Amino acid sequence: MNKNTLSKETIFFLITVCISTCFGTFLSSQKVTDPFLYYDIAFVKSIQDERQINFPDVGPYKSLSLAPGRSVILAQYANMMGINPEALQFFPLGSILISATFYYLALRFLKSPIIACLITLYLILNLSHATALYSVFAYGIALPILFGVMLVYMNIFDRREIIDIVLLLLLFIAANFIHYTIATWVILFLFGANLLVGFRTVVDKYQQSYPQAIQVYYLTSALVVIFFTFNQVIYESFLPFFGSSSLEGAAQNFLSYLSFGISENSSPYSFPRSRLIGLVSTFTLLLILVPISVGLIYHIWNHFKHSPTERVINVWTPILGGILLIGIVDSAVYSVRGSISTKAFSILFPLLTLHYFQRTGKRSLAVVVAIILFATSIIKIGAFYENSYLISNDKLNTTIDEIRPSSEWMTKNGPNNKYYLLADLNLYGKYLLSSVNDSKEPIFLSFDDDNYARVIGESSETWKSTPDIIAVDAASSEPLIGFVWGRYKPLKEYADRIINNPAINLIYDDGSIWLAKPVN
Amino acid sequence: MRKLELFVLLGLTATQIVLAICEITGPFRVVSGFIFLTILPGYVILSFFYRTKLDHLGFLAHLVLSIPVSLAIICTLGLMANFLSIGLEIIPNVTWLSTYILFFASISYFRRSKEYRYNLRSNHFLLIIGSLVILFALNFSLSDVSQHSNSPYLRLYVLNNESLTNNYPNQVQVSTPVEILLGVEYGGNTEQQFTLISSHGSKIHFSLSPGETWTKYAKVTLNKPGLHEVTWTLYQGGRNIPQREIRLWMTAY
Numbered sequence: 205m206n207k208n209t210l211s212k213e214t215i216f217f218l219i220t221v222c223i224s225t226c227f228g229t230f231l232s233s234q235k236v237t238d239p240f241l242y243y244d245i246a247f248v249k250s251i252q253d254e255r256q257i258n259f260p261d262v263g264p265y266k267s268l269s270l271a272p273g274r275s276v277i278l279a280q281y282a283n284m285m286g287i288n289p290e291a292l293q294f295f296p297l298g299s300i301l302i303s304a305t306f307y308y309l310a311l312r313f314l315k316s317p318i319i320a321c322l323i324t325l326y327l328i329l330n331l332s333h334a335t336a337l338y339s340v341f342a343y344g345i346a347l348p349i350l351f352g353v354m355l356v357y358m359n360i361f362d363r364r365e366i367i368d369i370v371l372l373l374l375l376f377i378a379a380n381f382i383h384y385t386i387a388t389w390v391i392l393f394l395f396g397a398n399l400l401v402g403f404r405t406v407v408d409k410y411q412q413s414y415p416q417a418i419q420v421y422y423l424t425s426a427l428v429v430i431f432f433t434f435n436q437v438i439y440e441s442f443l444p445f446f447g448s449s450s451l452e453g454a455a456q457n458f459l460s461y462l463s464f465g466i467s468e469n470s471s472p473y474s475f476p477r478s479r480l481i482g483l484v485s486t487f488t489l490l491l492i493l494v495p496i497s498v499g500l501i502y503h504i505w506n507h508f509k510h511s512p513t514e515r516v517i518n519v520w521t522p523i524l525g526g527i528l529l530i531g532i533v534d535s536a537v538y539s540v541r542g543s544i545s546t547k548a549f550s551i552l553f554p555l556l557t558l559h560y561f562q563r564t565g566k567r568s569l570a571v572v573v574a575i576i577l578f579a580t581s582i583i584k585i586g587a588f589y590e591n592s593y594l595i596s597n598d599k600l601n602t603t604i605d606e607i608r609p610s611s612e613w614m615t616k617n618g619p620n621n622k623y624y625l626l627a628d629l630n631l632y633g634k635y636l637l638s639s640v641n642d643s644k645e646p647i648f649l650s651f652d653d654d655n656y657a658r659v660i661g662e663s664s665e666t667w668k669s670t671p672d673i674i675a676v677d678a679a680s681s682e683p684l685i686g687f688v689w690g691r692y693k694p695l696k697e698y699a700d701r702i703i704n705n706p707a708i709n710l711i712y713d714d715g716s717i718w719l720a721k722p723v724n
Numbered sequence: 725m726r727k728l729e730l731f732v733l734l735g736l737t738a739t740q741i742v743l744a745i746c747e748i749t750g751p752f753r754v755v756s757g758f759i760f761l762t763i764l765p766g767y768v769i770l771s772f773f774y775r776t777k778l779d780h781l782g783f784l785a786h787l788v789l790s791i792p793v794s795l796a797i798i799c800t801l802g803l804m805a806n807f808l809s810i811g812l813e814i815i816p817n818v819t820w821l822s823t824y825i826l827f828f829a830s831i832s833y834f835r836r837s838k839e840y841r842y843n844l845r846s847n848h849f850l851l852i853i854g855s856l857v858i859l860f861a862l863n864f865s866l867s868d869v870s871q872h873s874n875s876p877y878l879r880l881y882v883l884n885n886e887s888l889t890n891n892y893p894n895q896v897q898v899s900t901p902v903e904i905l906l907g908v909e910y911g912g913n914t915e916q917q918f919t920l921i922s923s924h925g926s927k928i929h930f931s932l933s934p935g936e937t938w939t940k941y942a943k944v945t946l947n948k949p950g951l952h953e954v955t956w957t958l959y960q961g962g963r964n965i966p967q968r969e970i971r972l973w974m975t976a977y
Contacts, residue, residue, distance in 0.1 A: 253813075255809065256806055273799040273800075276802035276803055280798055280802055281758075281761060283757075284761050284818070304791055305788055345795060349796060352792025352793065367773045374796045374797075375793070381800070382799060605875075617883055618888070618889055619890045706953070707973075709892055711881060711883075711889060712880075714878065714879040723892075
């Protein structure tokens with residue numbers, strides 16, 4: 205690598221990381237967050253002064269014991285940087301870590317600094333996934349580890365060192381402690397890559413091309429055993445959610461994501477997503493998936509058409525296999541849990557898309573596609589801003605400081621040491637965070653169609669689980685997040701109906717927050 | 725590892741130790757803590773195990789790969805420290821992590837003769853500019869989070885006769901008074917006059933200074949059977965626009 209090439213790579217690296225960090229800072233100033241991050245932050249706040257972290261078996265923090273590494277990392281960041289956990293929640297850590305590692309992965313995979321820069325900025329600026337990626341949320345910490353796994357795996361093609369295997373093992377163990385989805389992705393990546401290595405070595409008799417494959421077979425097997433033995437998430441939080449109703453919910457969420465209208469059976473209270481955002485998302489998804497599908501068909505066609513000696517051996521083929529398997533399995537697995545995931549498609553598949561464009565021999569075509577992908581993210585920023593969704597000039601919801609008085613009021617006047625709170629997941633997170641170390645703890649009850657109808661007075665059926673308190677963010681214009689990622693219209697739109705609903709007493713009003721209680 | 729690299733690593737580690745022990749917070753601590761956790765643990769272990777084996781590992785590759793490896797190390801070592809009750813409080817944490825960094829930095833330095841050396845000079849300027857932008861942005865992102873707002877507030881609430889949020893009188897006997905507790909909390913800049921008007925005719929005037937709370941046990945009597953909507957509306961100063969409103973639904977029998 206000569207000096208000029210190194211400088212060009214470094215220039216684009218710095219451009220990428222600087223823009224990503226600035227965008228992360230912008231999202232931070234807009235208080236964009238993933239609702240599940242409140243659990244992590246509240247727990248870190250609750251254990252900050254303790255010598256040892258004990259993960260509780262019950263209560264709102266129960267699920268955190270399934271990924272203890274996350275709390276350990278967040279606690280260390282808060283301590284070392286000398287900031288409180290509330291500030292850490294909006295720290296754009298993911299923007300920096302993901303942009304740096306993904307840029308370098310794309311650079312090694314696509315061998316073009318400008319394409320690597322564009323594709324990284326496409327990912328970081330993509331507001332459809334930014335809430336999960338930009339901050340200290342699980343993806344922001346775990347994705348760099350996945351990219352690290354891919355980078356180390358690429359080294360295996362250059363040389364054979366036991367340290368690579370040790371590093372892969374270390375990275376997997378950390379991923380397993382941080383985020384079960386990324387741990388699964390690591391296994392799927394190695395499994396898919398090895399499957400292709402195995403296929404080519406057996407069918408094509410090209411054993412000499414992948415001499416390191418045997419080592420990685422053993423490693424993959426070891427990782428699978430570790431995952432199924434030590435990761436309890438799959439047994440406690442995944443398998444119980446399997447079901448046909450989840451599939452139906454997933455399909456509706458997916459249609460809503462694409463903005464193809466609401467399907468017949470969907471909820472009348474569903475939050476209608478902007479058509480422009482849906483259109484851009486659909487276009488982006490097609491732009492990513494169609495070239496991969498065509499490329500794959502071409503690959504398979506070539507395989508059977510030509511004799512083995514004529515087939516091109518590409519060292520990146522196993523990487524393609526690994527990424528493909530992640531995308532396919534991840535979307536399938538999430539769909540049976542109630543949400544068709546496009547994360548893997550959006551995050552990893554652009555690498556494959558651009559790789560296939562590069563293989564056409566027209567390098568400029570790959571640059572154009574990278575520019576279009578980047579442009580879709582820019583358009584989305586405009587569309588999100590125009591719709592006051594996630595980012596806006598105006599205030600989008602009630603801040604945690606404004607929540608605190610009503611939380612303290614509940615702590616002071618609530619009859620028991622815990623209370624069941626029916627609320628939007630974001631709002632609940634704020635109550636959980638503001639009630640840390642208080643004597644009363646809110647327990648989450650999520651909105652579904654029935655609960656939503658009862659609160660706005662369109663249903664008089666009895667509650668399945670009667671909430672102690674119903675919290676309404678009367679200032680929020682953001683979608684209300686309910687059961688299995690369901691998005692409902694903000695309750696502000698039904699303010700009059702809530703006020704006139706004879707099934708609930710309105711017992712607290714501070715202008716932003718209303719607290720209500722079901723009539724006995 | 726070169727002498728310069730070793731000095732930089734020692735300097736960064738020492739800075740973090742001093743900042744942590746002296747409990748100095750602010751922009752320097754944010755930057756120092758970020759580098760201390762995100763780069764250094766991975767950088768030293770890659771210097772020791774990896775750089776001598778991979779002769780084309782450039783500075784950028786080393787830096788980037790340090791990130792996931794650092795995260796993996798602080799995660800696994802952190803869990804071990806927690807399990808062994810060494811603790812994740814700031815002093816024990818900075819102690820064991822510094823010890824780890826210094827150990828691997830030192831032994832990497834003594835293996836320096838075998839390894840590839842980076843040409844950093846051509847990228848010095850860019851690295852400094854880029855780092856400054858990133859660090860400025862990081863500190864900006866934290867600037868307004870930790871402060872608690874002192875914005876004005878006005879809260880109206882109703883509790884049962886035991887000052888609790890349960891057992892509200894939803895079923896009452898005709899012509900039998902029931903007691904509830906009404907409260908108003910005010911936080912503003914000046915003393916204000918308030919009027920609380922109930923739907924069954926009562927009107928209460930009172931004034932509140934900033935930070936003051938007004939409470940009153942009120943009696944509600946329903947004279948006709950059926951479902952009644954009992955509301956209390958709060959007006960501030962001479963304004964005719966209702967500021968806050970609460971309501972109870974009561975069935976009289």
